[in-house]
Each structure stands twice: as C-alpha cells, then as structure tokens.
Amino acid sequence: xxxxxxxxxxxxxxxxxxxxELFADRIGGVGVGIKLLEEELPKGADPLxxxxxxxxxxxxxxxxxxxxxxxxxxxxxxxxxxxxESHAGGRSAIAIRSAxxxxxxxxxxxxxxxxxxxxxxxxxxxxxxxxxxxxxxxxVGRVIREREPDAGIRSIMRIGVAGEKLVRYACVTTETYRHxxxxxxxxxxxxxxxxxxxxxxRGVILVKDAKLYxxxxxxxxxxxxxxxxxxxxxxxxxxMNVSPLxxxxxxxxxxxxxxxxxxxxxxxxEFLAENYxxxxxxxxxxxxxCIHLAALREPxxxxxYFYKTTMISYDYELxxxxxxxxxxxxxxxxxxxxxxxxxxxxxxxxxGVVLAWMTEAFEKNLISETETAGLxxxxxxxxxxxxxxxxxxxxxxxxxxxxxxxxxxxxxKYGGSDYALSFGGNEMPGYHTGPATHIGFxxxxxxxxxxxxxxxxxxxxxxEKRKPSVEExxxxxxxxxxxxxxxxxxxxxxxxxxxxxxxLVEETLKSVGYGxxxxxxxxxxxxxxxxxxxxxxxxxxxxxxxxLAKRICETVSPxxxxxxxxxxxxxxxxxxxxxx
Amino acid sequence: xxxxxxxxxxxxxxxxxQLCMFACTRRLGYGGLGFxxxxxxxxxxxxxxxxxxxxxxxxxxxxxxxxxxxxxxxREGGGVRLNTDKCIGCGHCRDxxxxxxxxxxxxxxxxxxxxxxxxxxxxxxxxxxxxxxVGK
Numbered sequence: 001x002x003x004x005x006x007x008x009x010x011x012x013x014x015x016x017x018x019x020x021e022l023f024a025d026r027i028g029g030v031g032v033g034i035k036l037l038e039e040e041l042p043k044g045a046d047p048l049x050x051x052x053x054x055x056x057x058x059x060x061x062x063x064x065x066x067x068x069x070x071x072x073x074x075x076x077x078x079x080x081x082x083x084x085e086s087h088a089g090g091r092s093a094i095a096i097r098s099a100x101x102x103x104x105x106x107x108x109x110x111x112x113x114x115x116x117x118x119x120x121x122x123x124x125x126x127x128x129x130x131x132x133x134x135x136x137x138x139x140v141g142r143v144i145r146e147r148e149p150d151a152g153i154r155s156i157m158r159i160g161v162a163g164e165k166l167v168r169y170a171c172v173t174t175e176t177y178r179h180x181x182x183x184x185x186x187x188x189x190x191x192x193x194x195x196x197x198x199x200x201x202r203g204v205i206l207v208k209d210a211k212l213y214x215x216x217x218x219x220x221x222x223x224x225x226x227x228x229x230x231x232x233x234x235x236x237x238x239x240m241n242v243s244p245l246x247x248x249x250x251x252x253x254x255x256x257x258x259x260x261x262x263x264x265x266x267x268x269x270e271f272l273a274e275n276y277x278x279x280x281x282x283x284x285x286x287x288x289x290c291i292h293l294a295a296l297r298e299p300x301x302x303x304x305y306f307y308k309t310t311m312i313s314y315d316y317e318l319x320x321x322x323x324x325x326x327x328x329x330x331x332x333x334x335x336x337x338x339x340x341x342x343x344x345x346x347x348x349x350x351x352g353v354v355l356a357w358m359t360e361a362f363e364k365n366l367i368s369e370t371e372t373a374g375l376x377x378x379x380x381x382x383x384x385x386x387x388x389x390x391x392x393x394x395x396x397x398x399x400x401x402x403x404x405x406x407x408x409x410x411x412x413k414y415g416g417s418d419y420a421l422s423f424g425g426n427e428m429p430g431y432h433t434g435p436a437t438h439i440g441f442x443x444x445x446x447x448x449x450x451x452x453x454x455x456x457x458x459x460x461x462x463x464e465k466r467k468p469s470v471e472e473x474x475x476x477x478x479x480x481x482x483x484x485x486x487x488x489x490x491x492x493x494x495x496x497x498x499x500x501x502x503x504l505v506e507e508t509l510k511s512v513g514y515g516x517x518x519x520x521x522x523x524x525x526x527x528x529x530x531x532x533x534x535x536x537x538x539x540x541x542x543x544x545x546x547x548l549a550k551r552i553c554e555t556v557s558p559x560x561x562x563x564x565x566x567x568x569x570x571x572x573x574x575x576x577x578x579x580x
Numbered sequence: 581x582x583x584x585x586x587x588x589x590x591x592x593x594x595x596x597x598q599l600c601m602f603a604c605t606r607r608l609g610y611g612g613l614g615f616x617x618x619x620x621x622x623x624x625x626x627x628x629x630x631x632x633x634x635x636x637x638x639x640x641x642x643x644x645x646x647x648x649x650x651x652x653x654x655r656e657g658g659g660v661r662l663n664t665d666k667c668i669g670c671g672h673c674r675d676x677x678x679x680x681x682x683x684x685x686x687x688x689x690x691x692x693x694x695x696x697x698x699x700x701x702x703x704x705x706x707x708x709x710x711x712x713x714v715g716k
Contacts, residue, residue, distance in 0.1 A: 063602075063612040064611035064612075066599065091598075094612070097612065098614065138625075142625060145624075145625065152622075175626055176626045202613070202614045203614055204610040204613075204615055205611030205612045207610060213611075221599075221703065225705045279629060280595050281595055281626055282597035284596075285599065285602055287703075287705040288597075289595035289705075293627065310627075311627035311628075
C-alpha cells in the first residue's frame with residue numbers, strides 16, 4: 001500500500017492527496033477506515049449535513065489476489081444515527097487501487113447536483129443537474145457510461161431517486177447489480193447532492209517477489225475454481241438458502257408471524273435457476289460469479305407479440321425481504337419488486353421489512369387508508385407493493401415520509417413496535433434460525449447478518465441437536481466478528497472466508513511486505529472491532545438501549561422459542577468480553 | 581510453423597471476472613491491470629453481457645501497415661511483434677485496429693501488444709478463451 005488518500009471536498013470543489021501512515025499497522029479497509037472516520041467526522045455530526053464524511057477504502061491484496069475485490073464504505077448512517085458501514089464489489093475496489101489510491105475521503109456538500117469523476121490523478125467535478133430526478137438509476141448508469149472514458153476498468157457508483165429524496169435506507173449502486181446496500185449511504189450521497197462517483201485508473205502494483213506471488217496466486221485460484229469451497233455460490237448462489245431455511249422453519253414469513261412459508265418452492269433458488277436464470281456475473285477479479293441474473297420476459301399489453309426482457313439480479317436476502325416476508329410466491333411479481341428496488345435505489349432488506357411492518361399495522365388497524373392515501377397493503381399482493389415502494393420514495397404524504405425513515409422510526413410514531421423488526425435501528429436480515437442469529441444482529445457493529453453470522457452457529461447447533469450456553473454464543477460471535485474485521489481490512493469478500501484462513505492471510509500479507517503472524521492478526525481484528533464500538537459509543541450508542549422486538553420471541557425458531565433473558569445475558573457477555 | 585493466438589470461443593459465457601486481464605499483467609510480474617493486452621467490458625451495460633477484446637492475430641494486420649517506423653513486424657502465421665526501440669508512440673496502430681486490441685502504456689507512451697503466450701487462457705474459469713492455432 002502506498003498510503004495515498006484522495007480527499008474530495010464537495011463544498012469547495014477541490015481535491016488533494018495526503019499520505020496516510022495508518023495502512024502499515026491497520027492493513028486497510030475498515031482497519032484504516034474507522035480511524036479516518038473518527039478523525040474526520042466531528043462528534044455528533046448530522047448524518048445528512050455537510051459535516052458527514054464518507055470513507056471508501058480498499059486493501060493491500062486488492063488487484064493482486066482473487067476475491068480481494070470489495071470496497072468498504074464508512075460514514076455516519078442516517079438510518080441508525082450511528083456508524084454506517086457497507087461493502088460493495090463490482091469493479092469499485094480495483095478501480096480505486098488502479099487510480100492510485102488506497103482510500104477516498106469525501107467531505108462537504110455541493111449546493112447543486114454534481115457527479116465526481118476520478119481518472120487516475122485527475123479529478124473532475126461535473127454538473128449533474130440534468131441527471132437529478134431521472135426516474136431510473138439504470139438510466140443514470142447508462143448516461144454516465146456514455147460520457148466517461150475507460151469502459152471495462154471503471155466503477156460508476158450512483159444513487160437513484162431514493163438517495164435524492166433522502167430515504168434513510170437508500171443505497172449506492174455500482175456496476176448495475178452491486179450495492180453499498182445497507183445503512184443509507186445513498187441518502188448521504190443525496191444530502192451532498194452527489195449523484196455519482198466514477199473512478200478509473202491504469203496504475204500497476206509493484207510486487208517484490210514475482211515468483212512467490214504467482215505461486216500463492218495459483219493456490220488461491222485453484223482453491224476457488226477446482227475445489228468445492230466456492231461451488232455453492234456459483235451454482236445456485238445465495239438463493240440456495242431458501243429451501244433449507246424454510247425446511248427447518250427459519251425463513252421469516254409475513255413479518256415473522258411465521259418462519260415457514262407455504263409458497264417457498266416458487267421463490268427458491270432451485271426454481272429460479274431452472275426457470276429464470278439468464279446470466280451469471282462476477283465482480284472484477286473473482287472467478288466465482290455469484291451474481292445471478294433472472295431473465296424476466298414480459299409481453300407489452302398494448303401490442304401482440306411485443307416483448308421485453310429484463311435482467312434482474314436476485315439473492316437470498318431479496319427473496320426473504322421482498323418474497324416470504326411479504327407473503328409473495330408469485331415468482332414474476334417478486335422479480336418485479338427486485339427490479340423496482342434497483343430502479344429506485346433502495347436497500348431491499350430494509351424496504352421489505354418496512355413494507356411487512358406496514359402490512360401488519362394495516363391489518364391491525366393501527367393505520368388506515370387515510371395514512372396510506374388509499375393503498376391497501378395485503379400479503380402476496382405485489383402490485384400494491386410496487387406502488388408502495390414508489391410512494392416511500394416520492395413521499396406524497398407524511399406517513400410515507402415516516403416510512404422512509406425506517407421501521408424503528410415509523411413504529412415509534414404509529415405503534416406496533418412489538419413487531420417492528422429492527423436491531424439497533426437497522427432492519428432485520430433474513431434469518432430466524434435461533435438465538436445466535438438475533439444476538440448477532442444486536443451486537444454486530446452494523447447490526448447485520450454479515451457481522452458475525454450467528455445463523456451458522458444456530459444451524460450447527462440444530463445439526464448437533466443441542467442448546468448452547470450463553471457463553472458459547474458470545475464467544476462464537478465475538479471471534480467471528482473479530483476475524484471479519486481482518487477480512488474487511490484486506491478487503492476480501494466474506495464468501496471467500498473458507499479460503500482466506502489465518503494462515504493464508506498471513507502468507508499473502510507477507511508477499512506484500514506485512515509481517516503479521518496469525519495470532520497478531522486475530523488480536524488486530526479484535527482491536528478494530530473495539531475501535532468501531534468505541535466510535536459508536538462516542539456517537540451515543542448504548543448497550544442498554546438494544547431491544548429485541550417481542551415478535552422474535554413469539555415465533556418459534558428451529559431451536560425452539562427464543563428466550564429474551566438468554567439473549568440479554570449473551571449480549572451483555574459479548575460486550576464484557578470485548579472489553580466494555 | 582504454427583502460430584498461436586487467443587481465441588474467444590463464446591463471449592456469451594463470459595461472467596466478466598476479468599481474471600484474464602489480471603493474468604496478463606501478472607505474467608509481467610506486476611499486480612493490477614495496467615499492462616494488460618486483453619480487455620473484458622460490458623456490451624452496453626452488464627445486463628447485456630460482456631465482450632472480450634484481444635488481438636486476433638490477423639494474417640494481414642492493419643496495425644503493422646500504418647506503423648511509420650517499422651516497429652511492428654508481422655509474425656509468421658499472423659499477428660505482430662513490437663520492437664519498442666523503434667516505436668515513437670504515434671498511436672497509429674491503436675487507431676488502425678478495428679477491434680481496439682492495441683492497448684496503451686501511458687507511462688512509456690508505447691502500445692501494449694498481445695505476446696500470444698496463452699497465459700491468460702489458463703485463468704479463464706469458464707472456458708471462454710482458448711489458445712489455438714491462427715486460422716482455426
């Protein structure tokens with residue numbers, strides 16, 4: 001790593017490069033990013049004010065080894081009012097590194113819509129007033145593609161209308177199908193009047209020992225392509241989870257009133273692959289190609305024999321949030337919802353959870369057609385959900401503005417908190433596998449399934465037919481989340497965690513000049529996690545404020561009913577063990 | 581004499597992982613993509629799939645015809661070799677290639693031309709590329 005950080009000040013329309021020494025001790029990615037955020041973000045900053053800061057960071061393996069293809073984004077989340085962290089692949093990471101940077105820091109806010117193009121050393125502030133308000137984020141991508149150079153080696157990170165309208169869970173999309181999905185980076189872009197960030201470059205990375213580099217490379221390449229480790233991500237993809245999770249009764253259905261969905265077959269990975277899979281796509285430098293695109297062929301109603309085919313990306317979390325959670329088993333209808341979140345630029349998980357809560361609140365007469373402006377949400381009715389999504393983005397009434405703030409906010413105002421599925425202010429991911437997954441959502445630095453994968457422990461316990469102790473859960477989650485700090489400092493895709501074990505990480509790091517031992521790496525992971533939590537506490541996070549929605553304990557999980565006291569104890573122990 | 585080249589067998593199968601591009605620069609002992617003589621880009625957006633751009637080793641190469649200094653030499657069997665000492669970096673070869681398969685080293689201001697080594701083919705996970713005799 002050269003430690004070069006590109007600073008972009010949107011207020012003054014200026015950019016400069018600084019050398020950052022942190023990469024030597026903190027690797028890159030979140031390790032460096034959290035320190036930069038702590039330094040750059042004023043305490044108590046308004047997430048949607050010009051004082052919010054966006055850090056993009058890559059790692060020392062980016063551009064060198066396969067699957068080190070993620071860019072991490074750190075910012076203050078407008079959804080939770082605290083640490084925002086989101087990762088995306090596509091070509092973003094390699095583009096940033098090839099442009100000559102290890103991190104990009106975006107500060108300030110523009111008064112008028114702009115997009116920023118970084119082509120190697122040159123930074124351009126380009127007017128985006130014409131792009132502001134364009135209805136589809138896909139069109140925005142198309143326009144910028146035509147205007148900017150370096151096709152094939154560039155990344156175009158852009159927002160949709162949801163980001164412009166400050167929907168607190170708006171996402172940033174890159175390379176059409178990858179997202180900085182969670183915690184509202186899109187709204188932060190929108191608040192800065194930043195429609196897109198384009199990055200490209202042609203720099204190469206110097207390697208000390210080319211022979212060793214190639215040997216290690218081949219080892220990783222062979223593990224990824226010639227063994228079964230990555231196979232599942234390629235074949236059916238993450239949607240392979242639908243059927244087994246449904247079978248064990250861990251698939252949240254109709255706002256988690258149930259955890260088994262009678263319509264699961266039609267939204268399962270196998271069904272989608274057989275009937276709709278049209279293309280697989282990969283992030284740059286990843287041989288796995290986990291991105292599955294469904295080809296949806298639809299007739300135009302006004303003319304016979306006139307069709308359009310839309311390529312729609314699908315993954316497990318979308319199927320959960322916009323499928324089973326909304327009681328939808330009409331495959332085509334579900335795919336249309338997937339397409340709509342893409343068009344609008346909103347996080348699929350949060351959107352689905354908000355819509356599910358709203359449907360139940362409507363059922364229970366907490367809200368009526370007065371609030372919904374005449375729309376009647378109903379499980380399975382994807383046509384209405386399509387209109388509701390647009391309403392959340394366009395916010396024609398106060399109620400929809402409230403929905404755009406997230407389920408925690410909306411339920412505080414209208415009631416129904418018992419079944420508002422949020423953790424630390426972030427909407428729940430698609431696992432109701434047992435206590436560990438929910439303890440993970442509560443304790444995870446970003447309250448996401450990606451933090452510590454508690455669902456893995458739950459499923460392991462189910463196989464072994466045993467109940468865990470409070471301590472076992474806390475230990476497992478802490479160990480997993482700590483190690484993931486190293487992966488997201490490198491920045492290696494979590495899907496490749498089976499390949500990038502501590503020994504391999506040690507070796508690859510050695511090949512680029514780092515001397516960490518496996519044990520030191522594990523300690524560093526814990527340190528980074530502590531830093532994140534310290535930052536959160538600085539911004540007002542309280543462990544005692546973590547609440548589990550009643551619904552979690554009311555719906556049976558594969559490991560039985562979840563005991564709130566067990567959860568509470570385990571959460572407490574997790575933080576004690578971390579040192580808080 | 582059988583000259584070989586990189587053939588694109590079926591670009592519809594390409595997932596856009598760009599491992600071929602990384603292999604090309606890696607073979608020269610570097611990381612990244614900056615020295616690659618092969619490019620995978622979308623055909624007007626990733627939803628429409630990918631196109632692979634690499635020298636097809638023309639038997640009668642237009643790039644060589646427009647080289648004013650004789651830096652590009654026709655290879656027996658098809659394709660060209662670059663004599664960097666003679667190259668003045670005028671860029672005519674790049675403009676003449678209808679495929680856009682002459683890439684550019686901006687630091688040296690010289691073209692990057694495929695060496696027909698076949699190294700990239702070994703890293704194509706989905707058999708889009710093949711290392712074949714010219715004319716096959």
